Amino acid sequence: ADLLCVPETEIVKRLFLQGIAVNVTQTLDVPTATMVAEELEILVEIPEKEEQARKVTDMIDAADLDSLQRRPPVVTIMGHVDHGKTTLLDSIRKTKVAQGEAGGITQHTGAYHVDVEHEGVMQQIVFLDTPGHEAFTAMRARGARVTDIAILVVAADDGVQPQTIEAISHAKAAGVPLVVAVNKMDKEQANPDRVKQELMEHGLVPEEWGGDTVMVPVSAITGNNLDQLLEMIILVSEVEELSANPDRPARGTVIEAHLDKARGSVATLLVQNGTLRVGDTLVVGSVFAKVRAMIDDRGNRVDEAKPSFAVEVLGMNDVPEAGDEFEVFTNEKEARAEADRRKDESRQSRLQQTMASRRVTLSSLSARASEGELKELNLVLKTDVQGSLEAILGSLEQLPQDEVQLRVLYAAPGEIAETDIDLAAASDAVILGFNTTLATGARQAAEREGVDVRDYSVIYNLLDDIQGAMEGLLEPEM
Numbered sequence: 200a201d202l203l204c205v206p207e208t209e210i211v212k213r214l215f216l217q218g219i220a221v222n223v224t225q226t227l228d229v230p231t232a233t234m235v236a237e238e239l240e241i242l243v244e245i246p247e248k249e250e251q252a253r254k255v256t257d258m259i260d261a262a263d264l265d266s267l268q269r270r271p272p273v274v275t276i277m278g279h280v281d282h283g284k285t286t287l288l289d290s291i292r293k294t295k296v297a298q299g300e301a302g303g304i305t306q307h308t309g310a311y312h313v314d315v316e317h318e319g320v321m322q323q324i325v326f327l328d329t330p331g332h333e334a335f336t337a338m339r340a341r342g343a344r345v346t347d348i349a350i351l352v353v354a355a356d357d358g359v360q361p362q363t364i365e366a367i368s369h370a371k372a373a374g375v376p377l378v379v380a381v382n383k384m385d386k387e388q389a390n391p392d393r394v395k396q397e398l399m400e401h402g403l404v405p406e407e408w409g410g411d412t413v414m415v416p417v418s419a420i421t422g423n424n425l426d427q428l429l430e431m432i433i434l435v436s437e438v439e440e441l442s443a444n445p446d447r448p449a450r451g452t453v454i455e456a457h458l459d460k461a462r463g464s465v466a467t468l469l470v471q472n473g474t475l476r477v478g479d480t481l482v483v484g485s486v487f488a489k490v491r492a493m494i495d496d497r498g499n500r501v502d503e504a505k506p507s508f509a510v511e512v513l514g515m516n517d518v519p520e521a522g523d524e525f526e527v528f529t530n531e532k533e534a535r536a537e538a539d540r541r542k543d544e545s546r547q548s549r550l551q552q553t554m555a556s557r558r559v560t561l562s563s564l565s566a567r568a569s570e571g572e573l574k575e576l577n578l579v580l581k582t583d584v585q586g587s588l589e590a591i592l593g594s595l596e597q598l599p600q601d602e603v604q605l606r607v608l609y610a611a612p613g614e615i616a617e618t619d620i621d622l623a624a625a626s627d628a629v630i631l632g633f634n635t636t637l638a639t640g641a642r643q644a645a646e647r648e649g650v651d652v653r654d655y656s657v658i659y660n661l662l663d664d665i666q667g668a669m670e671g672l673l674e675p676e677m
């Protein structure tokens with residue numbers, strides 16, 4: 200009724216005349232709703248099922264859609280410094296992996312998996328064991344999306360802190376669901392309700408208060424409630440319907456890589472689609488490789504790795520970079536050609552980067568807006584004080600957003616930090632500074648990443664520029 204701009208009773212009456220008795224609290228099926236709307240001369244379009252389209256990603260092709268199977272979630276831990284990220288990772292690993300695994304856990308591979316029993320079935324969760332969002336953002340800035348779910352650790356005795364808020368912004372910008380671990384519950388000063396209240400101010404509403412964010416009170420030190428946390432991750436992953444096609448050549452991303460004196464170039468690869476096998480020929484970034492041996496996260500030699508699992512791979516002729524993608528080729532000649540092609544390409548793109556053509560600036564966004572190509576304008580806002588922050592956010596909200604939507608990824612008072620630059624680089628955002636400065640290192644980072652940092656001291660000028668860019672009217676800078 201709201202959409203059709205008629206009173207609810209009007210719809211009830213029309214249906215009654217058709218011999219359908221309903222009351223206002225009932226839900227109509229699509230054909231009935233269409234019939235009513237058409238009687239009112241409103242054209243109804245039924246959106247195509249997005250389900251299938253959504254599953255086609257960088258890693259999954261349309262050809263995989265008929266062979267998709269469930270895969271375990273890949274989880275990253277984020278949160279403020281000292282809130283217990285490392286302790287939580289260690290504690291989960293010790294309680295879950297040490298049982299019956301002989302010494303395998305000394306290995307540091309960049310990722311490990313744990314087994315969790317859920318409704319009588321053994322399931323796995325894969326943890327990326329580089330805590331902190333640096334890794335997360337650095338990878339995303341390179342275009343790699345490896346994390347399915349992020350655990351946000353918040354200490355119950357310290358509450359929401361600057362890096363907590365940053366982590367929330369990063370996860371939101373990446374579209375990654377968050378599960379909150381309210382940690383240090385064993386401490387006397389623990390105040391989980393305060394944590395929940397503070398998180399609400401940042402848009403995370405706990406389930407028990409009617410929201411949709413799962414929050415689990417835990418203690419990384421005593422191990423209390425960790426099982427509950429793991430189970431919640433499984434539940435969230437079920438909603439996400441994570442899947443891949445194990446029956447195809449593997450594809451995925453480099454989690455970390457280094458040169459080992461004894462073993463040569465060693466890389467941890469996360470398989471995101473297909474199955475990786477010993478003997479496979481692959482191209483990693485622009486490196487050619489023939490898989491000589493694979494070692495899993497528990498130190499065992501394995502012959503194959505399925506989707507969502509990470510393995511150390513030996514046999515690369517050079518060291519790839521974290522965040523590089525890899526792909527298995529059935530034809531060795533093609534693989535070598537592809538590696539060469541990528542080498543050329545990366546040389547080219549490096550050249551372009553130095554020429555700063557990758558740079559996303561407010562005026563390049565404006566040019567795209569004038570072509571009608573820009574749908575969203577991403578912003579990171581840093582100001583001198585809370586008051587000006589609120590004033591600017593309030594005014595930005597007032598700008599007409601019919602053509603281009605404004606998305607403020609992160610807004611806070613304070614200096615413009617390197618992490619702000621990372622966030623902007625990962626999301627093609629522009630940074631707006633109001634009466635604030637760049638922290639040490641942030642300027643170089645901005646230049647390196649090609650991030651546009653604009654600095655204002657008059658709110659009107661800031662709004663004028665943003666509005667101009669949204670309307671495609673901003674003059675290009677020389």
Ligand code: GDP
Pocket residue numbers: 278279280281282283284285286287330382383384385386417418419420421
């Ligand atoms: P990170 O910086 O987030 O990785 O934090 P750490 O894991 O290094 O933990 C910071 C400090 O908090 C360490 O001294 C930990 O022992 C302590 N800590 C972590 N988790 C808990 C917990 O559940 N309870 C208590 N009492 N201390 C914790």
